[in-house]
Amino acid sequence: xxxxxxxTDDLTQARALLEATGLQFETPYDDxxxxxxxxxxxxxxxxxxxxxxxxxxxxxxxxxTLLDEVVTELVxxxxxxxxxxxxxxxxxxxxxNFETLNFNLLAASGKTAxxxxxxxxxxxxxRYTRLIRPGNNGAIVANCNxxxxxxxxxxxxxxxxxxxxFLFVVREERSLFPFGTRLRMVQDGTADLANVTVVDTSxxxxxxxxxxxxxxxxxxxxxxxxxxxxxxxxAQRIAPHFQVRTRFVGSEPLCxxxxxxxxxxxxxxxxxxxxxxxxxxxxxxxxxxxxSRVREMLxxxxxxxxxxxxxxxxxxxxLSSEGIKIWDKGxxx
Numbered sequence: 053x054x055x056x057x058x059x060t061d062d063l064t065q066a067r068a069l070l071e072a073t074g075l076q077f078e079t080p081y082d083d084x085x086x087x088x089x090x091x092x093x094x095x096x097x098x099x100x101x102x103x104x105x106x107x108x109x110x111x112x113x114x115x116x117t118l119l120d121e122v123v124t125e126l127v128x129x130x131x132x133x134x135x136x137x138x139x140x141x142x143x144x145x146x147x148x149n150f151e152t153l154n155f156n157l158l159a160a161s162g163k164t165a166x167x168x169x170x171x172x173x174x175x176x177x178x179r180y181t182r183l184i185r186p187g188n189n190g191a192i193v194a195n196c197n198x199x200x201x202x203x204x205x206x207x208x209x210x211x212x213x214x215x216x217x218f219l220f221v222v223r224e225e226r227s228l229f230p231f232g233t234r235l236r237m238v239q240d241g242t243a244d245l246a247n248v249t250v251v252d253t254s255x256x257x258x259x260x261x262x263x264x265x266x267x268x269x270x271x272x273x274x275x276x277x278x279x280x281x282x283x284x285x286x287a288q289r290i291a292p293h294f295q296v297r298t299r300f301v302g303s304e305p306l307c308x309x310x311x312x313x314x315x316x317x318x319x320x321x322x323x324x325x326x327x328x329x330x331x332x333x334x335x336x337x338x339x340x341x342x343x344s345r346v347r348e349m350l351x352x353x354x355x356x357x358x359x360x361x362x363x364x365x366x367x368x369x370x371l372s373s374e375g376i377k378i379w380d381k382g383x384x385x
Contacts, residue, residue, distance in 0.1 A: 137172030187215030
């Protein structure tokens with residue numbers, strides 16, 4: 053029987069089982085469950101949002117149905133919380149074990165494989181099929197927190213070089229501006245560009261699932277591996293569906309994580325059929341225009357200079373009552 057692990061003894065046993073199988077006890081989590089046999093924990097698993105983790109079965113009990121039981125319980129609890137698809141990272145050698153549990157392999161690098169339970173990727177791609185036109189298509193993936201003249205310049209340059217440009221806006225809610233407002237700023241700021249199609253990334257590009265290090269900024273030991281998985285997923289599953297031949301990116305002189313991501317693009321994407329074009333960042337006052345620069349000015353109340361960094365549509369939103377409620381956390385202005 054699968055049960056919640058709550059007590060101090062439960063957690064101690066969970067940590068010991070995980071360490072015995074070469075894994076680490078990782079917080080936070082939304083659900084932590086396990087299976088006991090004669091008072092001894094023999095299987096454990098956890099869910100954090102859409103990600104299943106800390107999945108382990110005691111060596112003496114491997115080969116049975118315990119992993120299936122733990123995963124089924126975690127998925128069921130996730131469904132009750134409104135989660136409709138689930139992800140797991142494992143080694144490529146263990147990926148077939150999860151495929152027998154109805155997980156679909158999304159991407160695999162030398163050390164790590166990413167699998168999904170549910171048909172989320174299939175549904176995501178199908179949602180945009182009607183927007184795809186055959187031709188020389190390109191793509192940009194951007195957070196746009198908020199949408200700046202730097203973003204606008206990159207989009208203009210890319211759109212002029214392709215028949216259709218897909219502008220993927222990062223859906224992840226780890227930014228100052230919520231996804232809905234970021235999407236609206238991008239749509240308003242590119243409305244005059246006829247061959248630009250704005251779409252969202254869902255969970256399949258630069259998300260806390262595929263590339264969590266992007267949102268940490270100070271890096272982590274697993275960042276390079278997850279960066280590679282994110283790009284493999286884009287090249288092997290997303291780009292072919294959208295018929296994307298070229299991915300455009302702005303140069304990155306400011307953020308080490310993003311600069312490393314750009315370098316990984318140049319290394320990983322071209323061998324898989326996606327050209328990478330890096331465009332020099334647009335400057336203002338001899339400094340690169342960046343969303344972080346805009347955010348810093350907003351938080352300092354330096355509103356006069358922002359007009360030189362963002363399109364009129366973005367400026368109108370930032371100075372609206374809705375926009376001010378988002379960035380003026382201290383209520384000073």
